[in-house]
Amino acid sequence: MHELGVVFHIIDDLKTVADENNISKIEKVTxxxxxxxxxxxxxxxxxxxxxxPKHEFIADTELSIxxxxxxxxxxxxxxxxxxxxHGRICPFCGSEKTYLVQGNEFLIKEIEVSE
Known part of the structure; x- marks a missing residue:
């Protein structure tokens, strides 16, 4: 399960943002x-x-996906x-010359903090 590693990367990124912006508590991450x-x-x-919960600045932070x-x-x-x-084969013409336009993303879209 690589999701735990992904979460550790998210936490590292959030910590960087929090430190750079003097944020002590993040309420929600999208x-x-x-x-x-x-x-x-x-x-x-x-x-x-x-x-x-192991990190004070995000202990009660909501994760929205x-x-x-x-x-x-x-x-x-x-x-x-x-x-x-339909996979890689075009359902309209049967071609295999296709490429992914979207759907492979993993992005932190939004970080909410209380004022």
């Missing part, structure tokens, strides 16, 4: 998570619930389609 990012949302949440759908583009016909439903 993560954008691509559908094919290889990070499993409920494992990420479980790891967060275990790790966050915004999913990003995986979309693939076909180079032959130019159409886009849902990656999960």
């Amino acid at each position: 993560i954008q998570l691509g559908e094919v990012s290889s990070v499993i949302p409920h494992f990420l949440t479980d790891c967060w619930k275990w790790a966050a 915004e999913p990003i759908s995986a979309i693939t583009q076909c180079e032959d016909c130019g159409k886009q389609y849902g990656t999960i439903a």
